[in-house]
Amino acid sequence: MKPVDQRLLSLLKTNARMSTSDLARKLDLSRSTIQSRIKKLEQEGIIKGYTVVYGDEYQNRLVSAHVLIKVMQKLTVKTNNALKEMPELSALHAISGDFDLIAILKTESTQELSQILDRISNLEGVERTNSSVILETKFSR
Numbered sequence: 001m002k003p004v005d006q007r008l009l010s011l012l013k014t015n016a017r018m019s020t021s022d023l024a025r026k027l028d029l030s031r032s033t034i035q036s037r038i039k040k041l042e043q044e045g046i047i048k049g050y051t052v053v054y055g056d057e058y059q060n061r062l063v064s065a066h067v068l069i070k071v072m073q074k075l076t077v078k079t080n081n082a083l084k085e086m087p088e089l090s091a092l093h094a095i096s097g098d099f100d101l102i103a104i105l106k107t108e109s110t111q112e113l114s115q116i117l118d119r120i121s122n123l124e125g126v127e128r129t130n131s132s133v134i135l136e137t138k139f140s141r
Contacts, residue, residue, distance in 0.1 A: 061108070065117075066105075068098075068101070070099050089103050
């Protein structure tokens with residue numbers, strides 16, 4: 001990847017809604033060059049999409065948890081698909097160790113968190129779970 005693309009990605013990661021004119025000014029390039037670089041990055045699969053990043057005030061109100069999940073091996077695909085359909089899960093990772101997966105949840109209340117944990121535990125293929133509520137995020141990148 002070219003250094004200009006790395007700088008462009010850095011700016012977009014900070015603010016994906018920055019106009020092409022602003023990006024062009026910051027990178028000392030033309031608007032059309034910026035547009036073509038972004039299009040190329042999208043076509044190459046480097047930029048997959050654009051998303052909403054929660055503001056600090058809203059993020060601080062959310063209840064977040066990590067949930068370790070042990071899955072019956074024969075039902076892994078079915079369980080992963082069911083978990084993918086749960087909008088409260090912001091990420092699902094396959095891990096090594098005693099558990100197979102770790103899910104990252106974000107809810108608006110502990111009551112909602114409890115309901116989601118029950119739904120996960122009751123999914124076909126889930127053998128057991130172990131959850132940890134995140135009390136405070138020291139930093140996030």
